[in-house]
Structure formats: structure tokens, C-alpha cells
Amino acid sequence: MGGGVAEATLVEAALRVLNTADPFEKARLGDEIANKWLKGDIKVAYDASKDIQVPDRPSRGSNVKLVSPSEMPKLGKAGSLQSRQALVHSLVHTESWAIDLSWDIIARFGKQEAMPRDFFTDFVKVAQDEGRHFTLLAERLKELGSFYGALPAHDGLWDSAAATSNDLLARLAIEHCVHEARGLDVVPTTISRFRKGGDDKTAELLETVVYPEEITHCAAGVKWFKFLILRKGSKDKDVAVEEAEDDGRVNAEVIPKFHEIVRAFFRGPLKPPFNEVARKAAGFGPQWYQPLAVKD
Template identity: 80%
Template sequence: MVSGGVMSKQSLVEAALTVLNTADPFEKARIGDVIANEWLNGEIAAAYVAGVDIQVPDRPARLDDVKLVSPSEMPKLGKAGSLQSRQAIVHSLVHTESWAIDLSWDIIARFGKQETMPRDFFTDFVKVAQDEGRHFTLLAERLKELGSFYGALPAHDGLWDSATATSKDLLARLAIEHCVHEARGLDVLPTTISRFRKGGDNKTADLLEKVIYPEEITHCAAGVKWFKYLCLRSRKLELEDDNITENLRDEIVEKFHATVRAHFRGPLKPPFNEEARKAAGFGPQWYEPLAAIKEDGNCVEETTAVHP
């Protein structure tokens, strides 16, 4: 529990549950920042404690002040040419970041202990969680400056739907949330930034371009890194093993294709941001073949809730 802004001496996984069980998204961001700093500073020493029962909620605590609708009922956001459109786009980004906070702490709490992941896994996703909290706070402040507020417009929870669909499989969670949704965010952000500039809103454009965009590349990179790790661990190989053959690299890519086909409905949508995706650690062989997927089934469906 957070007391006076400082975490009591508990494991990181237990601390992550504090965020997930906090309903107010501003408090989620604040508490998450405290936990992240304490983990990174060594004040929280253990990632998890053996024998401690961890009950991860199926759905994190959320306030009910945001009207939720289905993705198909979401109004068009526009192209940032008007104040109304800029408000709608930023509101959508704020909502997405509110879920990104929960997604980051959920992967720590749900899978870290269960999959006996190494300490670097926890550190990577603590950094992601801290970034997402900062993104939420900065975008919410910008939305207020634009004359609106979080909750003024409807939103949908497509991102958490995909989290629910991948709640039993860390490999699937990494592939769908970080290598599909977050990578899709990398694809669309340059256009979004350009639209804000054309609309005369350089402040929002700068926030997206100089703060959020580069950090989102690292979030996608975390997904790619730990997807590779799990594939290699199953072969008793280290992530940094210089002896990984080209055939094994091909196997990892094929596993990614199979995972996405099993857990995501529909093709990935080009055009792809090849430069940003390369910086995140995966090239066209990972995603271009998936642009032709046309399958039905009980899978995640792409919605407008792409990660920014």
C-alpha cells in the first residue's frame, strides 16, 4: 500500500496490484510513478515472494465517469483541422494511455511470477509503466488546455478486450499488445503529428513527436525483446547468444506469425512505419506476411484503440 507517497516493503508484483486496484487514472499514474522509482532505486528489492498468493483482477478498477461505447459506435475523430477534432483525438489518446498504465502493471503482476521471468523483464515493464503514466498525465493536461477534459467524450475499451483475450498466454500478450497494437501506434503517429502541425497546434505535435513517439518505440522493443526471449528459453538458449542461427531466427518469426494468427482477427494494416519498427527490433519479415491474413475465429479484432 502507498503511504505518504512511499511504498511499504513489499514485492513489485504486490505493488503492481495496488495500481490495478486503484480506480482513478490520475492516481494510477501517480502511484505507478512512486513504485517505479522505488523499484529502479532498489527500495523495492524483490520482484515477487514465493508463497504469497497473487490475485490479479480480471479487469482493473476504473472510474465510471467515461462513457463507454462499442468501437463501431465511436464518432469519427477528424483530422485535427478544428478544435473539436483536436480535442477528440487527444481525448482518445488520453483514454488509450489510461489503459496502457494498467496493461503495463498487469503484465508484471499476471505473468512475472507465473513465468519466473528474470529481473530485467520487470525492470523493462516498470519503465514502460512509468512512461505510460507520464504520457497519460501530459496528454490529460494538454486536453485541459484545449478546453476539454478526460470523460467529456465517449471511449471504448478495445485494448483491454485484447488483454483479456491474451490473459492466459504471455507470448500472446507480448505479440498482440506490444508488437501489433503498439506497433500500429508507431505507424499512425507520424500522420497524427503532421495533422496537428497543419492545424496550427504545434504544442500537441511537439508533445507527441518529442516525448511520446520515441518512448513508444522502446515499448514496442520491450515486446519484441521478451517475445524472442521466451522463444529462445524454450530452446535453452540465451537472448544474447551469438550462436543463434538464421534458421532459429526464422523460427521465431514463424512463431510470431502463428501467435498473431491465433489471437488477432484480420490483417495488419499498412502502410507500416519501417524505420520505427526497425528501431524497435523487428523488420518487415515479421509483419508484412500478416498484412494478408483473412481469418475468422475467436481472436482479437483491430479497433481504433491502437496504442499511440
């Protein structure tokens, strides 16, 4: 990569990640770019004079056989080595897409929506976390006697990204609130299954690294969804989202808009049970999702 990224904008650097096919290099490169941004070596988020073309679909390696979600084999409950391998493989694949999703929101929407610097920093941190999760889980999969690409996978996460490619509010609502929160719902059960299956090492990795960091990822989605709604009616274009809880507009405008968007872009009701503790920690209380858990 050389020193080129130091002179590039963050959006141009994000495109490097999206255009990198190998998932391990994607994670490594993303970590390098994230460190440069966080240390100030990349100083500018985007160049307003440049027309950046973001690919409809990020570059992906061909090492994973893709099937439709309905054709995916059952993952099991971690009672056997084969089931543990399948579960970890699924997690690795999810994290590989999470890397692309995090860099895509930066490249696709940051300049387009004139987002403040904190938006870029938040999603750089998310992208860096996802890359670390991918690398650690891929290493764990190797320790379990398998490798990323040994089993089929599906790309359902990117289907949602494609459907929200022209709407930052929808992208935040679906990918970075609904899907992230769904991950929070299922991780505790997954951790329990690994422990019952005698795999304390994988359980510990999920419990101490992945799970707490995923809460912050959902929080980023909630934070910036609020920001966009509140900014529309504010003279201050950099309205402080942290102060928004005192504003009745959150209940009057933000949450109803969230419900409207999810109903438009997400098929069917949200499925309980919900991890209320983790969702609350992310600022995603029941008033956001409970009304969406019933059929209209």
C-alpha cells in the same frame, strides 16, 4: 500510500495500481512505485510462496462513457478545436489503458513464468512512461478547453488483454508488438495533422516525448517474445536476448511462432501502411509483420 510499498514485492505493488480506480492516481502511484523499484527501494519482484490473484479487469473510474468501437464518433483531422480535443481525448484514453496493461503483465505473468529481473525493470519503465504520457496529454487536453471523460471512448485494448490473459507469448505478441507497432504507424500522421491544424504544442509533445518512447515499448515486446521462445531450447534459463540475432533460431523458430500466435489471436491481416523506420528501430523488421499483412 505511506511506506508500505517499500516492504512489498513489485507484483504486490503492481496490484495496487491495478486496483486503483482514478486514472490520475493510477498514473501518480505507478510513477512512485516505478521510482522505488528503479532506485532499489523495492528489492524483490515477487514472493514465490504467495498466491497472488490478479483481477480479470483492472479497476477503472466511471468518468468515461464507454461505447463499442463501431459507435465511436469520427475524430476528424485536427482542423478544428473540436477535432483536436477529440484526438487528444482518444490519446489520453489509450494511455490510461496502457498504464494498466504494463502493470498487468508484471503482476499476471512475472511470477507465473519465472521471468528474470530485467523483464520487470523493462515493463516498469514502460508503465512509468505511459503514466507520464497520460498525465501530459491530460494536461494538454485541459489547455484545449476539455477534460478526460468529456467524450465517449472504447476499451478495445482490454478486449485483447482479456483474450491473452492465460498466455504470455500471446500477450506480448498482440498487445506489446502488434498494437504498439500500430501506434508507431499512426503517430507521424497524427503529428502532421496537429501541425497543419496550427497546434504545434500538441505536435511537439507527441514528437519529442511520446513517439520516441513508444518505440522502446514495442522493442520490449519483441525482446521478451524472443526470450521466451529461445529459453525453451536453452540450458541457460536467462539466455541473453541481445545475442539472439546471431542465432538462426530467430528466423527458424521465433518469427514463425510469432506468425502463428498473431493469426490465432488477431482478427484479419495487419493493415499497412507500416512505419518501417520506427518498427526497425524497435527490432521489429518486415519479416515479422509483412507475412501477416496478407489474407490467408
